[in-house]
Every structure is written in C-alpha cells, then in structure tokens.
Amino acid sequence: MIRHTVIFVLKHAHGSLQEKAFLRDAKVLKEIPGVEKFEQLKQVSKKNDYQFGFSMEFKDQAAYEGYNVHPKHVAFVQDRWEREVERFLEIDYVPV
Numbered sequence: 623m624i625r626h627t628v629i630f631v632l633k634h635a636h637g638s639l640q641e642k643a644f645l646r647d648a649k650v651l652k653e654i655p656g657v658e659k660f661e662q663l664k665q666v667s668k669k670n671d672y673q674f675g676f677s678m679e680f681k682d683q684a685a686y687e688g689y690n691v692h693p694k695h696v697a698f699v700q701d702r703w704e705r706e707v708e709r710f711l712e713i714d715y716v717p718v
Contacts, residue, residue, distance in 0.1 A: 623716065624683065624685075625679050627712070627713050629710060633708045645662055650694050651676070651695060654694050656688050659679045660676070660678045663676070
C-alpha cells in the first residue's frame with residue numbers, strides 16, 4: 623500500500639469562490655481507477671502555514687503509477703494545480 627499525501631497553500635483568498643471551486647473540482651481525482659480513501663483535509667495546527675491537504679491510498683506501485691499518468695490527473699495538474707497552488711509539499715508513504 624502507498625499513501626500519497628500533499629499539503630498546499632492556494633493563491634486564492636481564504637473562503638473565496640475560487641478556493642471553493644478548486645476544492646470541488648479536485649474531487650475528480652477520486653474517480654481515477656486505483657484511488658482509495660481519498661480525503662480533502664483542512665490544516666488546523668499553528669505549527670505550519672499550509673492550508674489544505676489531500677490524502678489517498680493505492681494498493682500498489684502499479685496503481686500509483688497509473689494514477690500519475692491518468693488523463694484526469696494530468697489535466698488537473700496542468701489546468702488547475704500549476705496555476706492555483708502557491709506552494710506544496712508531497713509525501714508518499716509505505717508501511718514499515
């Protein structure tokens with residue numbers, strides 16, 4: 623199992639229609655074959671200034687690689703992520 627997580631800051635004002643649209647439209651990612659346990663998360667700790675997080679799981683490396691090249695993922699990254707995300711940190715985990 624691979625748990626894929628990303629935390630990020632949007633370029634949009636907090637609570638704006640653009641922020642809400644980005645989060646709504648990101649739900650297309652959970653439709654991609656192989657994506658399990660997709661979650662959108664809001665940061666509440668004062669330990670860092672990231673705003674949101676996405677988390678999802680994949681059964682194996684093949685499912686994860688399929689996600690990365692899937693047309694819906696590629697389109698979301700090109701059309702939304704690269705334009706609307708100010709900065710991010712991506713972490714992929716496997717059980718130890």
